[in-house]
Amino acid sequence: MASSTAYTVRWGIMATGWIAEVFTKDLLTNPAVRGVQDVRHEVVAAASSSSKDRAADFLGKVKAPSSAKAYGSYHELVADPDVDIVYVATPHSHHFQNAMLALEAGKNVLCEKALTVTASQARKLVETARSKGVFFMEAVWTRYFPLSIQVRNLISSGAIGTVYRTIADLSLGRDSGDGKVDFADSHRMVNPDLAGGALLDLGIYALTWVFQTLYHVQPEEQKEKPKVVAAVNKYHTGADETTSIIVQFPQHKSHGIALTSLRVASDPDGKNSGGAAIRIQGSTGEIQVMGPAYCPLQYRVIKKGGDGGEVQVVDCPIPKDAERDGWGQGMFWEADECARCLRDGRKESATLPWSESIAIMEVMEEALRQGDVVYPDVISTDVYDPQSPLNTGKR
Ligand SMILES: NC(=O)C1=CN([C@@H]2O[C@H](COP(=O)(O)OP(=O)(O)OC[C@H]3O[C@@H](n4cnc5c(N)ncnc54)[C@H](OP(=O)(O)O)[C@@H]3O)[C@@H](O)[C@H]2O)C=CC1
Numbered sequence: 001m002a003s004s005t006a007y008t009v010r011w012g013i014m015a016t017g018w019i020a021e022v023f024t025k026d027l028l029t030n031p032a033v034r035g036v037q038d039v040r041h042e043v044v045a046a047a048s049s050s051s052k053d054r055a056a057d058f059l060g061k062v063k064a065p066s067s068a069k070a071y072g073s074y075h076e077l078v079a080d081p082d083v084d085i086v087y088v089a090t091p092h093s094h095h096f097q098n099a100m101l102a103l104e105a106g107k108n109v110l111c112e113k114a115l116t117v118t119a120s121q122a123r124k125l126v127e128t129a130r131s132k133g134v135f136f137m138e139a140v141w142t143r144y145f146p147l148s149i150q151v152r153n154l155i156s157s158g159a160i161g162t163v164y165r166t167i168a169d170l171s172l173g174r175d176s177g178d179g180k181v182d183f184a185d186s187h188r189m190v191n192p193d194l195a196g197g198a199l200l201d202l203g204i205y206a207l208t209w210v211f212q213t214l215y216h217v218q219p220e221e222q223k224e225k226p227k228v229v230a231a232v233n234k235y236h237t238g239a240d241e242t243t244s245i246i247v248q249f250p251q252h253k254s255h256g257i258a259l260t261s262l263r264v265a266s267d268p269d270g271k272n273s274g275g276a277a278i279r280i281q282g283s284t285g286e287i288q289v290m291g292p293a294y295c296p297l298q299y300r301v302i303k304k305g306g307d308g309g310e311v312q313v314v315d316c317p318i319p320k321d322a323e324r325d326g327w328g329q330g331m332f333w334e335a336d337e338c339a340r341c342l343r344d345g346r347k348e349s350a351t352l353p354w355s356e357s358i359a360i361m362e363v364m365e366e367a368l369r370q371g372d373v374v375y376p377d378v379i380s381t382d383v384y385d386p387q388s389p390l391n392t393g394k395r
């Protein structure tokens with residue numbers, strides 16, 4: 001078990017869908033299994049906008065302690081004084097209103113990706129977190145993987161010289177052969193009412209690799225806003241199905257190429273036979289990260305002019321908790337980061353600062369603008385409404 005002096009964070013889970021379950025199970029794994037002694041996590045409440053019973057079922061499924069409270073509304077969750085931090089696990093359409101509900105209640109917030117539908121919404125959330133003096137972070141879990149940390153350190157230490165280009169792809173390959181993809185039109189992946197589309201859901205990981213290799217590593221005073229050129233193919237629902245973006249940092253002479261698609265796959269056979277999903281190309285070598293871009297488990301360092309014997313292959317497996325049915329997907333690392341920030345009084349994570357989440361939202365917004373993708377007003381407004389249907393669940 002984690003040490004008895006470990007700093008404990010009490011989580012409230014907002015929504016009860018797929019990722020809420022995966023994340024909450026990760027929270028409830030034993031931190032010692034991943035070598036963590038200084039922080040630990042408790043799940044004290046979960047809320048469903050559908051019903052209190054659904055929240056109770058959820059708590060049962062994740063084997064939360066019997067003391068954990070089930071709420072039938074998001075409003076009740078954010079009012080619970082025992083909750084230190086709210087994890088927002090609703091579709092991206094809802095993130096602005098739901099995260100605002102929690103921030104306005106004075107709660108710390110970890111909000112699933114994509115942070116919002118628009119950059120203006122992201123800026124408003126950050127302003128609110130700042131004025132309320134609470135912690136706020138976008139849940140891009142991949143950033144906190146030991147693999148990502150190692151890759152960023154390699155870049156910063158000059159292991160592949162100056163990085164001039166990163167090519168990153170996260171594409172699912174869900175073409176169903178009849179002109180459609182195999183998500184129902186109502187599914188959050190393609191439904192504009194839920195801010196569906198490849199870019200906000202998947203492309204954000206390709207952009208994460210572009211940003212953490214070309215932008216994050218830039219010294220603060222040299223951080224440069226990128227130029228953006230995008231090509232977008234729209235699905236018949238109006239959401240984007242294939243989006244390709246060139247992100248240019250002119251001062252740094254670097255290009256990021258972020259690719260995403262629901263039609264073709266980054267890894268058609270699931271064995272990485274197609275090669276690396278991410279290529280980070282420097283003046284003296286290349287780092288290749290094997291996909292999927294959201295959950296990479298291996299990278300390779302290839303030195304320029306090497307004879308093939310110089311390729312260093314590094315595996316970074318995700319520790320599983322055998323005492324908890326083998327749970328552990330790698331989402332616990334971002335939770336540990338939240339705990340350490342709360343313990344240390346930090347309001348934002350240095351690994352994914354507010355300004356970087358906003359910069360990525362600005363790129364996605366610009367790409368979607370170039371592709372004529374338009375989302376409904378109710379999900380793209382930046383006016384907070386505690387009684388919005390997105391907060392009350394009145395669908
Ligand atoms: N980090 C990662 O690896 C992943 C992140 N995600 C992100 O998590 C978010 C949720 O995705 P996922 O869990 O797959 O989605 P699900 O559809 O499985 O769950 C979403 C939950 O949100 C709540 N909700 C509230 N209003 C609505 C609505 N109008 N329609 C649908 N659901 C609603 C529901 O919970 P309730 O009824 O209890 O309120 C629902 O169960 C997305 O933003 C996605 O990008 C998703 C998958 C992986």
Ligand SMILES: O=C1OC[C@@H](O)[C@H](O)[C@H]1O
Pocket residue numbers: 201202294
């Ligand atoms: O964040 C995600 O990562 C895994 C994908 O399968 C999922 O669609 C996406 O939301």
